Every structure is written in C-alpha cells, then in structure tokens.
Amino acid sequence: MKKYIVLLRGINVSGKNKIPMVDLRRLLTALKFQKVQTYIQSGNIILEANLNRNDICDTIKIGIKEKFGFDVPVIAKTISEWKKAIANYPFAIENEKIVAFTFLDRTPEINEIEIKNIGEDQFKIDGDLIYVYCSNGFGKSKINNNIFEKKLKVTATTRNLRTTLKLLQIAEDEVL
Structure with a gap:
C-alpha cells in the first residue's frame, strides 16, 4: 500500500457541490481505499491504496459522480512529491x-x-x-x-x- 494526499477541486464552496466529509470517508472506504482521513471541509484526503495515481483519481471521480451526482476534479500526490513541493x-x-x-x-x-x-x-x-x-x-x-x-x-x-x-x-x- 502506498500513501497519497488527494485533493478535490471545488467542493463545499458557496453551497455548491456539497459533500459531507463523513459521507466522503464512507464512500472512499467502500471504494476499497485504506486508512482514509479527511481534513477540513474542502476536499483534502489522506489515504492508502495499491492503485496508481491515475486509477486513484478515476476511481474517486467516478465514485463521487455516482454517489453525489456531480463531477469533481481529483488530484493525487505521493508523500515524497508533497515533501518536495514544500x-x-x-x-x-x-x-x-x-x-x-x-x-x-x-x-x-x-x-x-x-x-x-x-x-x-x-x-x-x-x-x-x-x-x-x-x-x-x-x-x-x-x-x-x-x-x-x-x-x-x-x-x-x-x-x-x-x-x-x-x-x-x-x-x-x-x-x-
């Protein structure tokens, strides 16, 4: 399992694309991601997965579309990429x-x-x-x-x- 920081764009902003974090964590767990955590209400996720970055993003994007009914851009970064950015x-x-x-x-x-x-x-x-x-x-x-x-x-x-x-x-x- 590899750990990723995943970012959703444009959720819970000005009352649009509302996703309660508890529901998001449940969805991600149902999608077989491990050790799912969220931080604040703006689409910040830490999770573990055996999938590659593109598959993680696609799985989350499709899951959100099916569960909540709207498209959300998804970006995933490894911990080493995150550290390098900082x-x-x-x-x-x-x-x-x-x-x-x-x-x-x-x-x-x-x-x-x-x-x-x-x-x-x-x-x-x-x-x-x-x-x-x-x-x-x-x-x-x-x-x-x-x-x-x-x-x-x-x-x-x-x-x-x-x-x-x-x-x-x-x-x-x-x-x-």
Missing part, C-alpha cells in the same frame, strides 16, 4: 497567509505564462505544481485556479501553506 518553495515565507501551492493534474505543455496587473504577487510554474506568493493576500490577487486552468489547459487546485503542512503532518502520523 521543500522547494522559492519565495520567502514571512507570512503563511500569503503562501500557497497550486497543484495541477499534469505537467502543462508550457511552463511560462503572463498574468497582467498582479502587482507584487509572484508565481513559479514547476512541473505539475505552481508556487504562489500573494503579498496582499489571496482575496485581492489576480492569481487563481481559473487563470491557471485557462492559460495552461490543466486542472488546478490551491492550498495555503497551513493546509499543505497540516496534510503532510497527518499523512506522516502513523497513528491512524
């Missing part, structure tokens, strides 16, 4: 509220894009990950999942530093 963050981490990681479903065909009027905000595309630094916070930034998806033609979901670190902590905690 270790390679290229910008200063002075304030955790302005640091984020945008996880992509695949490496885009291009690795440079222009986003106009972003002020002091910064981002760096690194394979299937984008490092994000929003100096004035995410609420005012023009850097977001939608712009990355449109320009890179990928699925993207972002987690702030606190959530990213917490997911790693949960994943590394052997007391499940």
